[in-house]
Structure formats: C-alpha cells, structure tokens
Amino acid sequence: MQSIRAICGLLAIHLLWTVVDSSASAQEAPALGYVFPPVVNAGSTAKVQLGGYDFTSDMQYFVHDQRVKLTTDGKPGRFFVPPPPYWFGPRGMTGAFPIPREIAAELQVPSDAAPGLVKWQVANANGTSGAGVFYVSDITEIVEKRWRDEPQVLDQLPIGVSGRVRKISEVDRYQFKVPKLSVVHIELMARQLGSNFHAAIEVLDSSGNKVADVADTEGIDCKLMMVADPKEQYTVRIYDVDFRGNRAFVYRLSIDNRPKCVGTFPSRPKHGVTQKVKFIIPQVLITNRQIVLENILRDVTFPADKNVQRFNYQFKSGSFEIPVSFRMGDLDEFPEVKRKPEQPPAVYPVPKAIVGTIKPGSMLDRYRFEAKKGETWSVQLESLAETTRLDLALEVLDTEGKMVANNDDLPGTLDAGLTFNAKADGHYTCVVRETSGNPGSDTARYRLAISQPKPDYKLTTIQAPKVDIGGKVNLAVKVQRVAGHTAEIQLRVEGLPEGVTVPDDIKIAEKKTSFNIPITVAADAASGAALIRVIGTSKVREQTVERVATVPLTGNLCPQHPDDNTTNSILFNVTMKPPILVKIVDKDRQRVVSRGTTYPCPILIERTDDCAGPIHLRMAGKQSRHRQGIFSPTIEVAADQTDVLFPIFMPEWLATDRTTRMVVQGVAEVKDPKGNVRQLTKKGDARITMILEGALMKIGHFASELTVKPGESFEIPLTLLRSSEFRKPAKIELLVPDELKGILKAEVHQLPAGNPDVQFKVSTTNNPKLEGDWKLTIKATCIQNGKWNVVSQTDVPVRFIK
Numbered sequence: 001m002q003s004i005r006a007i008c009g010l011l012a013i014h015l016l017w018t019v020v021d022s023s024a025s026a027q028e029a030p031a032l033g034y035v036f037p038p039v040v041n042a043g044s045t046a047k048v049q050l051g052g053y054d055f056t057s058d059m060q061y062f063v064h065d066q067r068v069k070l071t072t073d074g075k076p077g078r079f080f081v082p083p084p085p086y087w088f089g090p091r092g093m094t095g096a097f098p099i100p101r102e103i104a105a106e107l108q109v110p111s112d113a114a115p116g117l118v119k120w121q122v123a124n125a126n127g128t129s130g131a132g133v134f135y136v137s138d139i140t141e142i143v144e145k146r147w148r149d150e151p152q153v154l155d156q157l158p159i160g161v162s163g164r165v166r167k168i169s170e171v172d173r174y175q176f177k178v179p180k181l182s183v184v185h186i187e188l189m190a191r192q193l194g195s196n197f198h199a200a201i202e203v204l205d206s207s208g209n210k211v212a213d214v215a216d217t218e219g220i221d222c223k224l225m226m227v228a229d230p231k232e233q234y235t236v237r238i239y240d241v242d243f244r245g246n247r248a249f250v251y252r253l254s255i256d257n258r259p260k261c262v263g264t265f266p267s268r269p270k271h272g273v274t275q276k277v278k279f280i281i282p283q284v285l286i287t288n289r290q291i292v293l294e295n296i297l298r299d300v301t302f303p304a305d306k307n308v309q310r311f312n313y314q315f316k317s318g319s320f321e322i323p324v325s326f327r328m329g330d331l332d333e334f335p336e337v338k339r340k341p342e343q344p345p346a347v348y349p350v351p352k353a354i355v356g357t358i359k360p361g362s363m364l365d366r367y368r369f370e371a372k373k374g375e376t377w378s379v380q381l382e383s384l385a386e387t388t389r390l391d392l393a394l395e396v397l398d399t400e401g402k403m404v405a406n407n408d409d410l411p412g413t414l415d416a417g418l419t420f421n422a423k424a425d426g427h428y429t430c431v432v433r434e435t436s437g438n439p440g441s442d443t444a445r446y447r448l449a450i451s452q453p454k455p456d457y458k459l460t461t462i463q464a465p466k467v468d469i470g471g472k473v474n475l476a477v478k479v480q481r482v483a484g485h486t487a488e489i490q491l492r493v494e495g496l497p498e499g500v501t502v503p504d505d506i507k508i509a510e511k512k513t514s515f516n517i518p519i520t521v522a523a524d525a526a527s528g529a530a531l532i533r534v535i536g537t538s539k540v541r542e543q544t545v546e547r548v549a550t551v552p553l554t555g556n557l558c559p560q561h562p563d564d565n566t567t568n569s570i571l572f573n574v575t576m577k578p579p580i581l582v583k584i585v586d587k588d589r590q591r592v593v594s595r596g597t598t599y600p601c602p603i604l605i606e607r608t609d610d611c612a613g614p615i616h617l618r619m620a621g622k623q624s625r626h627r628q629g630i631f632s633p634t635i636e637v638a639a640d641q642t643d644v645l646f647p648i649f650m651p652e653w654l655a656t657d658r659t660t661r662m663v664v665q666g667v668a669e670v671k672d673p674k675g676n677v678r679q680l681t682k683k684g685d686a687r688i689t690m691i692l693e694g695a696l697m698k699i700g701h702f703a704s705e706l707t708v709k710p711g712e713s714f715e716i717p718l719t720l721l722r723s724s725e726f727r728k729p730a731k732i733e734l735l736v737p738d739e740l741k742g743i744l745k746a747e748v749h750q751l752p753a754g755n756p757d758v759q760f761k762v763s764t765t766n767n768p769k770l771e772g773d774w775k776l777t778i779k780a781t782c783i784q785n786g787k788w789n790v791v792s793q794t795d796v797p798v799r800f801i802k
Contacts, residue, residue: 027578028054028620028665028681029127032120032555033100033248035107035134037143037162038193042136043111049102050132051080051248053621056124056667056679060529061105064119064131064553064567072105079619079631080247085168086628088655097246098622109136114312114325117192119555119567121464123529125576125678128464131555133194135252138323144172148739148772151175151235157184158256165197165238167245172238174253178228182257183282183291187223188238190251191216191557197249202237215241218391218436220414220558225282227289228257259283261315261324262293267355267447268329269311272304279315279324302328327561329353331449336365344368345429350377351451357444358390358434365432369450371422376483378453379405379430380417382561383446390444391436392416399426412554412565419453453483459536459549466573469672470523474516477534477549479508486511487539493517495532499525500574508536521574526674529573578682579611582666587686590659595695596652598788600645601688603664605637611668614639617646620663620683627660628653637666646688652792654692661687697722699732699780699792706798711766715759716796718778720751726782726790727753732760735777735793743767751780770800 033051040046055076063070079099087094115138119131137160144163146152151173154161163172178184188199201222203212211234212226228234238253263280277300285292302311308328315322336356337346345366348354356365371377383390394416395406405420414436422428430448458480467473479489489508496502499522508515517534534549553567585602593599605615618634629651637644648662664684669677702717720730730753734746744764751758760778764770775795782790 026683027126028622028683030054030056030059030122030124030129031098031621032122032129032132032194033098034164034194034250035120035132036102036164036250037141038133038250039135039137039141039160039162039252040107040109041141042109042113042115042138045106045108048105048107048134050105051100051102052122052129052132053098053100054126054665054681055101055103055122055621056126056681058677058679059122059124062121062123062529062531062571064121064569065113067110067113068118068136069108070105070120071108072103074103076101076103081629081631082246083167084629084653086653087168088628092627092655093658096623096625096627097248099619100247100621107134114138114310115323117556117564119553121571123464123571123573125527125672126578126681127466127575128529128571128573130464131194131553133192133555135189135193137252139254139256146173147769149173154255158254158258161253161255163238163251163253164195164247165199165240165245165249165251166247169243170239170245174236174238174255175233176236176255177233178230178257180230181284181286181289182228183225183260183284184228185223185225185254185256185260186212186236187221187254187256188216188251189221189254190249191219191221192559193250193252194555194557195248195250196557197244197246198241199251200237200239200241204235204237205232206234217241218414225260225262225291227284227291229289259317259320259322261322263445264324264326265335265355266329266333266353267445268327268331268333268353269300269302270330270332271302271306271308271328274299274301276300279322281317281322302326329449331451333447336367347427348450353447353449355445355447356432357446358432363434367430367432367448367450368427369430370426371428373422373424375422376419376453377422377428378417378419378449378451380415380449381407381430381432381446382415382449383444390414390434390446392446393433393435394418395431395433396420397429397431399424399428401429404428410562412559413562415562455485455540456482456545457485457489457536457538457540457547458482459489459534459547461534461549461551461570463551463553463567464571464573465519466575467519467521468575468577469521469525469527472518472520475519475534476514476516477508478514479512479536481511481513485538485540489536489538491515491517492535492537493519493532494535495530496572497526497528497530497574500572519572524673525574526676527574527576527672527678528676529571531569532572533568533570576670576672576678576680578666578668578680579608579670580615580666580668580680580682581606582617582664582682582684584664584684584686584688587684589689591688591690592693593650593690595650595654595656595692596697596792597650597695597784597790599648599650599690600788601648601662601664602643603646603684604643605641605666607668610670612639613669615666615668617644617664617666620665623661623663624687625659625661628655630654630660630662632662632664647788648688648690649789649791650690650692652695652698656692656694659689659691661689663687695792696784697726697730697780697782697790697792699778699794701778701794701796703796706796708764708798708800709802710764710768710770710800713761713763714798715761716776716778718758718760718794719756720758720780720792721756722753722782726784728783729753731781732758733779733781734760734762735779737774739769740774743770764800771802773797773799 200215265278331353407418583604729750732749
C-alpha cells in the first residue's frame with residue numbers, strides 16, 4: 001500500500017518534470033503557498049500575510065466560505081529568497097522551492113463559525129490559482145515568538161501556536177506545564193494547511209527524557225495523547241522528518257489538557273432520530289497513571305433536515321463541555337461481533353454500517369452478508385474520516401472465496417471503497433485489512449458501510465476553467481449515473497460574468513455520461529473571474545431532482561474525507577494574452593560566472609502594438625534549478641527600450657560542480673476592453689544557465705577566540721583579497737542580527753584598493769541579551785564595471801560574558 005507521503009513524492013517529481021519540460025515561455029497563473037499566521041479565531045479580525053508565487057497587484061480574491069471576509073491592499077512585497085544554511089552535495093541537487101512574496105491582508109470571521117478549515121483562491125488576467133487553506137479556531141491562539149533558539153514558554157492551556165519551520169535543520173521548541181494530573185492532547189496541523197512537509201513531534205520531561213513522540217511518515221499530520229504530571233515541565237520539539245525548512249512550512253500546534261472526545265458510537269447518526277450515543281473520553285487511571293478510555297452515554301436528538309451534513313454538539317459532563325462534530329449518515333450502525341479465529345465470520349443483515357477495531361495480533365477482520373444475483377452493492381471503508389490513524393484495504397470475496405472486487409486507496413485519502421455487481425445468489429465476504437501498524441486501541445476505529453445504491457445521478461466538472469477575451473471554451477461535465485438512472489439531464493450555469501454566455505438549451509441526453517458546455521466570451525468583455533455553478537435537473541423515480549456539479553478543490557494535502565477537497569463553486573476566469581516576448585540572448589549558452597559577482601544577462605524585449613508603457617523584469621516565483629540564494633532585483637524597462645541587462649547575483653558559496661539557473665519573468669500593463677488595467681506576465685524563452693568559477697574577492701578574519709563583556713568595544717582583524725581590476729575602495733560593514741539591532745553597531749569602513757588589512761571596530765551596549773555565543777557576519781562589497789556588486793562575507797564567532 002502506498003502512503004500519502006509516497007504518493008505526494010511521486011506527484012512532486014511529476015510536477016518538477018512538468019516545470020522542467022514545459023515551455024519556458026509560458027504565461028504564469030498566480031499560485032498560493034500559505035497564510036501566516038494560518039489560524040483565525042471565530043468572531044475576530046486577524047492581520048495575516050498571504051504568501052504565494054507570481055503574484056500581481058490586480059488579483060481578485062475568493063473565499064469559499066462567503067461569511068468570511070478577506071480584505072487587502074493587493075501590493076505584493078519583496079521576494080523571500082531562502083536564507084542560509086543550504087544543502088550541498090547530493091541533497092543540494094534536490095528540487096528548488098518556489099520563491100514567495102507576501103501580501104498584507106485581514107481576515108474577518110463571524111462569531112458563529114465552527115472550528116475547521118477554510119479555502120481561498122486568487123485569480124488575475126493570467127490565470128487562476130489552486131486553493132490555499134487557513135483554520136478557524138475556538139481556543140486561545142498565539143504566534144511563535146522566541147529569543148534565539150530558546151524554547152518558548154506557553155503560560156496557559158489549552159493553546160494553539162502558529163509557527164513555521166523556516167530553515168534547514170530548524171527545531172522549534174515549546175514548554176508547558178499542567179495544573180493537575182491529566183491527559184494532554186498534542187496535535188500538529190501542517191499538511192492540512194497545505195504545508196508540504198512531514199513533521200515530527202517529541203515530548204521531553206524536565207530531565208530531558210523522551211516521554212512521547214510521533215513522526216508523520218504517512219503524510220497525514222501528527223497527533224498524540226499522553227499523561228502529564230504537574231511536577232514536570234515538558235518540552236515539545238517540532239521539526240521536519242527530513243530536516244528540511246522553508247518559509248512555506250507553516251503549522252499550527254495545539255496543546256489541550258481539557259477532556260476530549262476521541263470517538264462516538266454511532267459515528268454517523270441518522271437524521272431525525274433521538275438515540276443513546278456512546279462518547280469515548282480518555283481518562284487517567286490514578287493507580288498506574290495510564291490512559292483508559294471511558295464510555296459515557298447521552299441521549300442526543302439529531303436534526304431531521306437532510307441538508308445538514310455536519311451536526312455540532314456540546315457534550316457536557318460535570319464542569320466541562322466538549323465540542324463534538326458528527327458527520328451525518330443514512331444507515332443504521334452496529335458494533336462488530338468479534339469471533340474467534342477458527343469461527344466463520346458473522347453474517348450481518350444489510351444495508352448496515354459496522355463500526356470495528358482491529359485488535360493486536362490480527363491485521364484483518366471479515367464480515368459476511370447476503371446478496372442476490374444482479375444486485376449492485378456499494379461498500380465504503382473509512383478510518384481517517386473517523387479521525388483515527390488506520391491505513392485500510394478492502395476486498396470482497398464471493399461464495400467460493402474468490403475475489404470479485406478490491407480497493408486500496410480512494411483518490412486523495414487512505415480510505416477505501418468500491419461498488420460491485422453480485423454474479424450469483426449467496427454470502428459475500430468483506431475483508432478489512434490494516435497496513436499502518438496502528439491497531440490495538442478503541443480510538444483506532446473504522447466504519448464499514450454496506451448498502452445498495454438508490455437511483456440517482458452525480459455531476460462533476462473541472463476547477464478553474466479559463467478563456468481569453470473573444471474566445472470560446474468547452475466546459476466538460478461528466479455524469480455518474482447510479483443504480484440504473486438513465487433520464488435526460490437539463491443543465492444550467494449560474495453566476496457567469498457579463499459578456500460570457502452559454503446556449504439557452506443545454507442538456508445531457510438519455511443514457512449519456514458526458515457533455516461539453518460551450519462557453520463564449522464576447523470580444524468587448526472585461527477580464528476578470530467569478531464563482532459559477534453548474535446545476536442539473538432530471539427525473540429520478542418520477543421525482544424532479546436537482547444536483548449541483550462538484551469540482552475538485554485541493555489545498556488540504558491530507559483530507560480526512562474525499563469530500564474535504566471538493567466544492568460546488570467553479571472559479572471561471574476571463575484572461576488576456578501577454579503583449580510581450582522576453583528573449584534571452586544566447587539562450588543555449590552556459591555562462592561562466594565568478595562566485596560572489598553579479599552577472600548582467602542581456603535580454604531582448606518585443607512588444608505588440610497595444611503595449612506602449614514600461615514593463616518590469618523580475619524573478620519568476622517558480623524556479624526549476626534556483627539554488628543557494630541567487631537573487632535578482634525587479635527592474636523597469638522603459639517604453640522605448642528593447643534591450644536590457646538583467647542582474648543576477650551569484651553568492652560566493654555556490655558550488656562549482658553544477659549549473660545554476662534563473663527563470664525571468666516580464667510583467668506588462670494593458671487595458672482590457674472595459675478600460676481595466678491588467679498586469680500580464682510572460683516568462684523568458686529559456687532559463688538563464690550559469691556555471692561557477694573561482695571568486696574575484698574574499699574577506700577573512702584572523703580573530704582567535706573573541707570573549708567580550710557587554711558594553712565593551714572590540715576589534716576584529718580582517719583581510720580582504722581582491723582582483724586587481726577593483727581600483728576603488730571596498731565597503732566593509734557589519735550585518736547586525738535582528739535580535740541585536742540597537743545593542744551593537746559598527747561604522748561602515750571604506751578599505752582602499754591595495755590595502756588588504758583592516759582592524760574593524762564593533763561597539764556594544766551593556767545589555768544582558770548579548771550574553772552567549774554569537775556569529776557576527778561582516779560583508780565586503782566592491783563594484784565591478786562601475787555598476788555590478790561583488791560581495792564576500794565572513795562569520796566571526798564572539799562570546800559575550802558577564
């Protein structure tokens with residue numbers, strides 16, 4: 001069985017080759033990376049940063065929960081090139097992360113919003129993004145804030161912490177205590193937020209002993225529960241299992257010492273019933289300080305409205321309330337009947353849902369039911385959808401023990417499901433297999449639902465269709481006809497923007513399973529995006545039934561249910577063709593560049609007649625072999641200018657045994673037929689390829705062990721070696737860490753040509769924050785050919801003592 005991590009790895013490789021092998025000069029749609037902080041409290045307005053790639057300032061913003069308001073000034077900030085440290089050697093050849101920019105925004109969430117994930121998208125005249133994700137919370141939330149690498153102390157529980165693993169080998173640490181002996185639930189949400197990393201959690205006690213840990217090797221995020229002692233101070237460590245780091249690796253850590261419901265029976269109650277519900281609550285057994293699962297019964301009345309798919313209930317016991325969210329169902333549920341291995345499987349009346357667990361020593365369960373020849377049966381096996389951690393596979397065997405159908409993973413989830421037709425009368429056996437190695441607990445449960453589908457139909461289509469102004473596109477709609485449904489389906493499209501039309505009479509003929517809706521955009525239509533819906537109307541058992549087409553909407557990398565990554569809203573976009581070509585001079589040539597220098601790449605710009613203004617050249621957000629901190633500023637190309645030198649800075653630490661490449665992007669402003677100014681992007685027609693040779697300048701220090709008291713000044717002996725072509729003074733400066741700004745400083749020093757040595761003076765204030773070991777970075781800059789920066793840096797270790 002493939003894990004989600006393995007599937008995502010294969011997908012990442014495919015996407016990487018798609019980037020590498022696709023046309024280098026494609027028009028780039030914006031892409032979303034993250035929201036930070038990724039959590040907003042219900043009933044609040046939060047300031048956040050929207051991180052993404054190939055942003056423009058004319059983007060439109062769409063939140064898929066209409067009650068949530070997103071506002072922004074729309075101005076993307078600087079590029080966040082990943083800082084040191086970097087991988088070298090074999091790991092330095094891994095795929096490059098995209099380079100984000102951020103837009104300041106506010107998210108306003110209503111007070112009645114339930115905890116959960118919310119998705120959003122952006123669009124501009126170049127295309128439409130996939131989905132981004134943020135979380136709505138109902139507990140106290142804070143943002144990580146620590147001094148250097150010291151653990152951040154959490155003063156209260158429960159609490160949620162928004163953080164990110166920014167750099168390679170970074171380990172984030174948090175400390176907490178509990179007021180009394182209790183069960184503590186620790187959960188890290190990362191992949192659910194779209195962060196493509198696999199987290200590990202370790203919990204240490206006051207003596208540094210590991211008391212609990214979990215690693216996300218399956219790509220389904222991390223959670224654990226443990227017994228916490230009030231005499232201990234616990235440290236939680238968070239890192240990527242491969243010790244990667246990136247600005248987009250955002251997460252939400254929650255630590256909760258309140259009683260929590262980890263399961264219910266029934267797990268999916270039926271609409272309109274009042275019944276006893278078993279709530280499973282972990283408790284601490286005082287005699288041995290182990291976790292036991294307490295079953296508490298309550299009478300619960302569930303809503304009769306079948307449009308209610310989620311029912312939120314407040315479980316009350318003593319002085320505490322526990323929020324429980326039920327996903328509604330339509331089948332009676334029964335607990336499994338456990339049999340001895342030598343006994344045949346129990347026969348269950350169907351349709352029915354069975355809730356079971358796989359006990360230690362047994363990696364499978366069997367269930368038998370009776371079916372008649374010609375009947376169609378649906379079998380759904382869910383574990384992650386029930387918030388447990390199993391990885392399940394499903395088989396159906398006929399009366400002779402031969403397999404008639406099987407399924408491992410449904411799309412986007414580790415759950416399984418299938419439909420089969422019975423070929424003969426008799427008993428059929430469902431075999432439930434577990435492959436994750438996590439059985440053995442009442443919290444590791446699954447739900448097996450066996451039912452006969454009723455006549456119905458489902459419509460699906462694609463997300464984010466786009467068409468240029470004056471163009472046409474066919475929107476492909478597919479129909480899944482269930483249990484013999486064959487009737488004609490009348491279609492309509494709601495929400496189309498002005499100037500966009502479809503024919504008056506569109507329908508899927510009897511027994512047909514697909515139809516292309518022709519969409520036409522007028523030549524004078526505005527460029528812009530809108531959320532639309534495709535709605536079908538058809539006869540089902542003599543009743544007129546409407547169904548709204550569902551479309552995929554990813555963003556959540558580990559959905560607990562396949563429906564978590566679908567929506568009824570289609571983001572339709574009217575786009576424009578870019579009016580420029582960006583041509584790399586000698587695009588097939590490898591350029592030999594010295595480390596630490598700026599390479600001015602010659603580029604030619606071609607414009608169409610409707611592009612009369614300046615354009616801007618910048619780094620593309622998505623690079624294929626951008627490595628180890630190479631960087632380019634955004635430059636303006638005047639309206640009458642056709643050729644330009646695009647500067648690419650190549651840091652001195654770049655490896656010399658491979659090429660480094662840069663993808664450049666042009667941005668032009670053009671008015672659409674309604675006079676709206678749109679920013680259109682065009683990538684260069686090739687990647688700029690560079691291979692490195694030795695540096696032209698190198699700064700070094702000869703300080704031995706520098707030990708300084710806060711408030712004292714000290715000198716660092718430096719030597720600067722440089723090429724004879726540099727005849728002007730070199731600028732020597734101290735790069736002060738953000739934590740030490742205002743605490744230490746040094747004057748910028750101009751070192752004349754021909755003079756390699758300097759005593760560089762640093763002043764400090766008497767501030768206890770200085771105490772400890774620091775690495776101070778000193779930077780030397782020369783100018784090459786009167787214009788381009790040449791840079792070298794050295795790190796000087798300094799110990800500050802009382």
